[in-house]
Amino acid sequence: MTSPNQSSRRFRGDIFFVIVFATVAALILGGMLWAKNNATEIKKWRGGNAWYLTYEAASVRGEAQAATVSYQYNPDSFKPDYKNERLAQTKLPWNTEVVVNTGKEARVAVTPTGDGLASCRILLDGIRVVASAKSPGPGKPAVCNVVTSSTPESWPR
The missing domain is CATH 1.20.5 (Single alpha-helices involved in coiled-coils or other helix-helix interfaces)
Structure with missing residues (x-):
């Protein structure tokens, strides 16, 4: 007991x-x-918030042709610096993967040679199309641009 x-x-x-x-x-x-x-704030504190995008360019007329392609991206996701690239006489179709910081403009322009027509697309993670455009006329540039979401974990629909 x-x-x-x-x-x-x-x-x-x-x-x-x-x-x-x-x-x-x-x-x-x-x-x-x-x-x-506070996930968004934590990601902002650590820096380096960016989106992985794919820029694409193609000929609308079906034949592969040359075009001038210009695009912008962030070479370092921890810095706000932009880099502009210009590629002359690029054979279409063309694509590249880039990093663009959150809340910044993603842009690609495709100017076909001669009287050709071109198109461009910007894809999120290589899958979801977030911008697309076609040349308004022969020899005119197709320009795709979008401002990336400023929220690191979600892109609005």
Whole structure:
């Protein structure tokens, strides 16, 4: 048989462990909820938020032809610097993968040679088309541009 003193000590020990367990569980749950609600801010603090895009250019008239292709991208996702590339006499179809920082403009322009017609597309992660355009007339440039989502984890529909 246990004495009243031992029973009281055991009861206090049980209460102590329940309180410690509840406190640890509340801290873990609170930390998870805070991280979920502040994921965007955490990503902004660490820097380097960018979108991986694919620029594509093609001939609308069916024959592969040459075109001047110009596009812009961020060479380093941790810096705001833009780089502009211009490729003369590029054989179509053409594509390249680039990185564009969040909240910045993604742009590609395709100017076909002669009286050709061209088209361009910008794809998110190589799958989802976020911009497309065709030449308005022979020898005129097809220009695709879109401002990337400023939220690192979601691109609006």
